[in-house]
Amino acid sequence: MTDERLERLRREADRLGFDVSTSVLENCLETAENLRTTARALDDRADVEVSTYPDVSSRGEYNELLAYYETARQRRATGPLSGLRVVIKDNISVADLPLTCGSKRIAVVPNTDATVTSRLLDAGAVLVGKANMDAFAFGPSGEFSDYDPVENPTYPDRVPGGSSSGSGAAVASGEAEIALGSDTGGSIRIPAAACGVIGMKPTHALVPRHGFVSFAPSLDTIGPLGRDIETVAKTLSVLAGPSIHDPTARDRSLPRFSEGFNLPENPTVGLPQEFFEAADNRGRRSRSERCQ
Structure with a gap:
């Protein structure tokens, strides 16, 4: 010293x-x-190289994509996610596509895939492109991307939620069956709720974050969005597990998340009353209808 x-x-x-x-x-x-x-030590093990990229512009009917492959990318035809289209939030590395984190202050093209990207491709998924997002994953509404706001395909007069706004919109619009988002304080769950799809924030360190641009490393998680619970569960089974590139990823045996969907005929569902105290009448009616 x-x-x-x-x-x-x-x-x-x-x-x-x-x-x-x-x-x-x-x-x-x-x-x-x-x-x-x-x-x-983490830098030495990361194995992610980048090169500069001059320009990025948003695409898609709902401004949900920032870049995409002209021919969708697929590594193998068989696997648990065979044939399912996927888009990936733009704070996760995808080889040969720009990575911006929703900000014009960053413009690079990774030459390698993040661990989660590789796992999706190994499972037979078809990679479409990168999803728009609130800049630097800082925003709950989807209005704060430097590449213009994302629109809500399900409720056009409402925001799509953020910061994984493009991920929620891509699934809701049918652009993809699966999307990856990241969640620090609600960034998967908010757009899933706002767009009417399923979103899952996994337990911290369950999914490797190699190739991911962190916002708050002690809280950040990468997780899936999809149109139904079974697809989200299958995707989580593919994503989860240890990685040599991420020493923080949990190294233990994992359940098959897609199993165990045989619910009883009349399941009991608990709803915290406090969640609905500020809801309007439409929200209360929806709650009642869904629980009948």
Whole structure:
């Protein structure tokens, strides 16, 4: 621990008005060095290369896509997701397509796929393209992409939800059977609800995040959206599991999420009353109708 670094940190603490002991300052410097070492190790294992890309423009009837393959990409014809079209949120790496995170401040083309992209292709999915999103995954409504807002295919007078707005809209419009989104504080669940599709936020670290641009690493998760629960469950089974490129991914045996859909004839459903206190009459009627 060098006296120079310690003294610099002490001066900064004094400037900010913090009265901090020497032992705390030393612990801060040690923590910073450990984080630096970890970051370097992750960079060495990431195996994601990029090249610059000059221009990106949104596409699709609902502004849901930022880029797509002229000929949809498929690695193999058979697998649990055989023939199902998929779009991927634009904060996840897809080889040869621009990655922007919904912002014009970023414009790169990855030369390699994220782990989740590779797993979808290995499962027989047909990769269509990248989905629009609120810039840097920061927005709940789908209105804040630098490439213009996404429209809601299901309810045209309402926002599609965000930040995985293009993912929700692509599934709702029939552009794809599956979409990948990311969820930090609702970014899969909000557009799924707003567009009337199924969205799943997996347990943190269940799905590898190699090739993913993090917003809040301790909370970020990658997860699927689809038109029905079975498709979402099959997709999660494909995505989940450890990866050599992501040491934070959970390394343990996983259930087959697509199994166990044999519900009783008249299941009991619990609805927290507090969720509906601010709902309008249409929401209350919908709740009653669906639970009959």
